[in-house]
Amino acid sequence: MVDILEGLNPAQREAVEAIEGPLLILAGPGSGKTRVIAHRVAYLIKVWGVRPRQIMAVTFTNKAAREMKERLYGLLGSSVEELTVGTFHAICARILRRDGKHIGIDSNFVIYDDDDQMSLVKRVLQELDIDPKRSPPRVFLSTISASKSQMTAPKDYVKSNYFEEVAGRVYQRYQELLAESKALDFDDLLMKVVELFQRQPDVLEKYQKRYHYVLVDEFQDTNIVQYILAKQLAGKHQNICVVGDPDQSIYSWRSADLRNILSFEKDYPDAKVVYLEQNYRSTKVILEVAHSVISVNRKRKEKGLWTENEEGLPIVVVESYNEQEEAQFVVSEVDKLVGKGKYKAGDIAVMYRTNAQSRAVEEAFIRYGMSYKLVGGTRFYERREVKDIIAYLRLIHNPYDSVSLSRVINIPPRGIGSKTTDQLDQMARERSIPVYTVLQTVSDDKSEQSLNSRTARALTVFLELLNELMKASQEMNTVDLFDLIINRTGYKDYLYENPDGEDRWENILELRTVADDYRELPPKEGLPAFLENIALVTDTDSYNEKVNAVTMITLHAAKGLEFSVVFILGLEEGLLPHRKSLDDPDQMEEERRLCYVGITRAKQRVYLVRAFRRSSMGATSVNLPSRFLMDIPPHLRTTPRGAADKLNPSAKPSTQQAKVEKPPLSAGEQVVHAKFGEGIVVSCVPSGNDQEVTIAFKGDTGLKRLLLSLAPLEKVT
DNA sequence: CGCAAGTACCTTTTT
């Protein structure tokens, strides 16, 4: 029993032991927060005999949830299965599948992501005859999302100016179409659960009785709806424990509200507050640098973060000419650090403000033949071909899903063009019925004269295909259904009509391996489980720490991680802080926190790099050094001597290269591909646990990027 | 209706 508390410092111990009533844990970076949460859960179960199913732990990402479970597995064994661990969104989705019917939500609802939402808004704009050029769909979406994050329904939406009047109508219609599609967006998942609990006290009571202990991590990044939700769930037992750090609040753009954590004590007057201030992660210098940056913020509570760790090296501030040179510096410095045997590539991370910045660094890594892990970026699930197949799967699961329907109704082309789909949309609107129902009437009722016979036939063929697939889904496992979709639609041939068909087809195969995880489930469970996973699990979640390669990641996504060495790129006015934040003091404070989060990820070394000029979106601009650099006292920083040498683009990738896993193919080798014929290897770089080979083929085929494990390749000797 | 070529706009960050 005592062993659970062993090795914890007094504050951590206090946080673990305070099990009754509301508890606020203010945890600085590297203060062992995750450890405290895990031990607290273990303590509840092992010492107080709380049943695992009575505990809910809410995390910020699915990955954090998985790690929490893994950690607890080590402490508790298999009983972790009974715990409820997940993001607010995942937990809410589960609640709504189960009990959403009480407020009219079909248990087969689909979850609309950003892309789907955008399609829907565009359709609304078209219907309402609003010019998408004058009023960008994105603006409506963020207005809608902001409203939902405050629990404002369309009818309550305040319209005090012209824009709001229009936005109100868009919101109204958007919501109607969602309902018609039996779809919920991310915000709905949260909002509808709150609504469910408000309207059905007995349902709320069921959950309140079940969850004796509610724990919310990253509380500084929760929004009002999430706050209400947590309050509702803990309403009976009042055992709510929230953990966070206001200095690491970086999601206000997603309606995260810092007031949640700042006013927790007001809402729960008898709340106990524990400060975790000892840092176990970083050197003294790194903590001081971080502090010098964050302490400029005015809207913050000072806390006394300290460490017993060694002093450490000054942080390195580097100026480069442009982003190529910046990348060059990073790569050769990584090469040196790893070459000296001081660090493994996996101990190192490169961080940046915007995803677009990753390109130059990636190119440099590829040139050096060094492997890297890219977190985020162009996301797998956002690829066109992947979305197409997912749309088919969603449609089979829920044919009322209008976004998926309009996506695939003519993919591959089957003679149903925009004129026809416009007509279908219009008929749906006039009769206030879903498009799927219109489709059924058109196909049943031969007297439907509004369409000519050729299009009517095309629609019937499509509907029959859909019906066939839906029928098949009742008795097939997920992979067989997947294959059936591909075969019956001729999707592979469709892809191969384009020169990039092979690449795209490989993505389909990768999606298929995900579907394969659901092969064993009965038909009726497999598909929904697969779709839920796709909707809620992002690529960031699947990031694998075990692979020994440098991590490339945005500052946002880096929250919660730690690395021995951290490079932060683009410390320039307009980039970090981002130009969209320059004229808003609150947003500027958030940029500062973002920088703080980045610095505090580091255990031993920090490099802050900037470029004198940088090209983005075609044009190049000259940028001033970030104001954050000015806030770092000179005695804590250094600039590498002979920086110019390191920045020499012709500098060779030193000895280190031998240490990089030897690629199975190297540049210049001749190969034969089953389809493309003869070619010469241009490069071969690791990509995930595979190798990506770039090959120049003879003839018209030209350059191709292929995955080694999949491509039918042979070496010519 | 399908497809090719041209254009505007984009990029802050993600469940």
Place this chain on the structure above:
DNA sequence: GGTACTTGCG
């Protein structure tokens, strides 16, 4: 430097 949307032709 890319893509999603528009335009114009067959």
